[in-house]
Amino acid sequence: MQALPVQTAELKADQDIVREGDHPTRCCVLLEGLACVYKLTAEGRRQIMAVQVPGDIPDLQSLHLNTLDNSVGTLTPCRLGFISHDAIRELCRAHPRIGGILWRETLVDAAIFREWMLNLGRREAYGRLAHLLCELVARLRAVGLVQDDTCDLPLTQAELGDILGLSTVHVNRTLQELRAAGLITLRGGSLTVDDWAGLAAAGEFDPAYLHLQPRRT
Amino acid sequence: MQALPVQTAELKADQDIVREGDHPTRCCVLLEGLACVYKLTAEGRRQIMAVQVPGDIPDLQSLHLNTLDNSVGTLTPCRLGFISHDAIRELCRAHPRIGGILWRETLVDAAIFREWMLNLGRREAYGRLAHLLCELVARLRAVGLVQDDTCDLPLTQAELGDILGLSTVHVNRTLQELRAAGLITLRGGSLTVDDWAGLAAAGEFDPAYLHLQPRRT
DNA sequence: CGAATACTTGATTACCTTCAATACGCGTGG
DNA sequence: CCACGCGTATTGAAGGTAATCAAGTATTCG
Numbered sequence: 467m468q469a470l471p472v473q474t475a476e477l478k479a480d481q482d483i484v485r486e487g488d489h490p491t492r493c494c495v496l497l498e499g500l501a502c503v504y505k506l507t508a509e510g511r512r513q514i515m516a517v518q519v520p521g522d523i524p525d526l527q528s529l530h531l532n533t534l535d536n537s538v539g540t541l542t543p544c545r546l547g548f549i550s551h552d553a554i555r556e557l558c559r560a561h562p563r564i565g566g567i568l569w570r571e572t573l574v575d576a577a578i579f580r581e582w583m584l585n586l587g588r589r590e591a592y593g594r595l596a597h598l599l600c601e602l603v604a605r606l607r608a609v610g611l612v613q614d615d616t617c618d619l620p621l622t623q624a625e626l627g628d629i630l631g632l633s634t635v636h637v638n639r640t641l642q643e644l645r646a647a648g649l650i651t652l653r654g655g656s657l658t659v660d661d662w663a664g665l666a667a668a669g670e671f672d673p674a675y676l677h678l679q680p681r682r683t
Numbered sequence: 684m685q686a687l688p689v690q691t692a693e694l695k696a697d698q699d700i701v702r703e704g705d706h707p708t709r710c711c712v713l714l715e716g717l718a719c720v721y722k723l724t725a726e727g728r729r730q731i732m733a734v735q736v737p738g739d740i741p742d743l744q745s746l747h748l749n750t751l752d753n754s755v756g757t758l759t760p761c762r763l764g765f766i767s768h769d770a771i772r773e774l775c776r777a778h779p780r781i782g783g784i785l786w787r788e789t790l791v792d793a794a795i796f797r798e799w800m801l802n803l804g805r806r807e808a809y810g811r812l813a814h815l816l817c818e819l820v821a822r823l824r825a826v827g828l829v830q831d832d833t834c835d836l837p838l839t840q841a842e843l844g845d846i847l848g849l850s851t852v853h854v855n856r857t858l859q860e861l862r863a864a865g866l867i868t869l870r871g872g873s874l875t876v877d878d879w880a881g882l883a884a885a886g887e888f889d890p891a892y893l894h895l896q897p898r899r900t
Numbered sequence: 901c902g903a904a905t906a907c908t909t910g911a912t913t914a915c916c917t918t919c920a921a922t923a924c925g926c927g928t929g930g
Numbered sequence: 931c932c933a934c935g936c937g938t939a940t941t942g943a944a945g946g947t948a949a950t951c952a953a954g955t956a957t958t959c960g
Binding site: 487503505507510512513514515527528530531533535559562566568569572573574575576577579580581582583584587588589602603630631670672675677 | 688693699704720722725728729730732744747748751752753776779782784787789791792793794796797798799800801803804805806847848887891892894
Binding site: 901902903904905906907908909910911912913914915916917918919920921922923924925926927928929930 | 932959
């Protein structure tokens with residue numbers, strides 16, 4: 467897998483990597499930074515469907531769906547790797563197990579979508595935000611980006627709103643509630659979970675849907 | 684593909700086919716009726732993540748994810764076919780193209796999840812309901828279950844609420860608005876789209892995300 | 901025909917949005 | 931070094947969408 471031809475690129479924050487309607491001939495692997503999958507309504511309101519952390523492949527679906535039905539953009543400065551569809555298809559043909567692993571990746575993405583739907587549809591702001599923070603910490607931890615319950619999370623409140631389907635103002639007030647409850651510390655792009663049990667309870671967070679593998683070196 | 688060993692079963696409405704936490708060893712194909720993928724919050728509020736129409740495979744993901752992270756239940760009386768994971772894996776090994784087709788199916792499901800997230804997060808009740816109805820009609824049409832802009836849609840308002848993240852009462856009022864606007868007729872489990880352009884505009888519906896194939900006989 | 905389920909309606913309340921203004925933080929340039 | 935400017939965060943007030951509560955009315959089905 468290391469042998470794959472990869473082109474790398476660096477992007478600034480808030481740049482599109484691919485756009486809805488594109489017909490990509492390659493996939494991108496996020497190597498560093500945070501990216502997101504999003505769509506816009508006709509009035510220009512943005513909904514972020516997924517936050518991608520290093521190691522994720524935001525547009526792996528394009529391997530089997532010609533037309534992209536969402537955009538992918540950076541949230542922070544990012545380092546990306548691009549791999550052509552042809553190379554991936556070749557790899558899957560030569561090593562069917564890798565095909566299965568990639569398929570599985572897309573299924574885990576879908577599992578996260580489902581959980582987010584529960585979050586959007588049935589939890590109010592407080593639990594919704596708590597759940598999101600639990601998930602992000604869990605996923606960042608899985609790729610080694612959390613130390614002592616602290617991680618970089620340089621998202622603006624507007625971006626959190628676009629993830630949660632809330633206004634910036636309400637994100638601000640809800641964050642204050644979480645802080646007042648002693649659950650988190652979030653400032654300067656750094657998040658610390660001060661009370662994991664409390665935060666998980668507030669967000670009804672059960673990481674089963676992430677289908678995390680037991681960690682391997 | 685016809686040669687696969689399939690067990691069929693008939694279920695009444697409102698029955699679980701598989702439950703969150705299960706470790707299935709087979710997949711189910713919906714042959715007749717409507718089913719749904721759902722989860723419950725701790726307080727027992729239900730969010731429906733997907734409505735399955737005949738031809739869909741609600742738990743195809745279980746092929747690569749051992750633990751099911753959602754439940755699947757019937758919405759109406761259903762006829763189901765069950766196929767063992769082993770048989771499907773064997774088929775994929777023998778015919779890699781079928782593996783790709785199944786993978787694609789799961790990717791289309793994910794594309795629908797994304798669109799629903801936009802719906803839940805960024806559209807208000809009127810547009811949200813309009814969008815849902817557009818999608819259901821489009822998908823039912825694709826499997827030949829729509830005649831003259833009319834189809835069976837025996838969903839209760841409570842179920843529509845569980846799909847849309849709305850209360851039953853509000854679904855009721857929003858349906859009345861759609862009727863008053865002359866867009867739809869819905870009663871007795873039968874839906875007629877009286878003004879497709881109007882309904883699609885209300886829901887900002889663009890079927891691209893469904894990735895429908897040009898119809899084959 | 902009666903019970904159960906689904907639908908409808910009105911009144912009240914809660915959550916969240918919007919609008920508007922202010923404060924803070926940080927990098928740039930004078 | 932400090933002033934300025936810009937983006938982000940915070941705060942208050944007002945308004946709107948949708949939830950909840952509580953009846954009451956249709957339908958469906960045994």
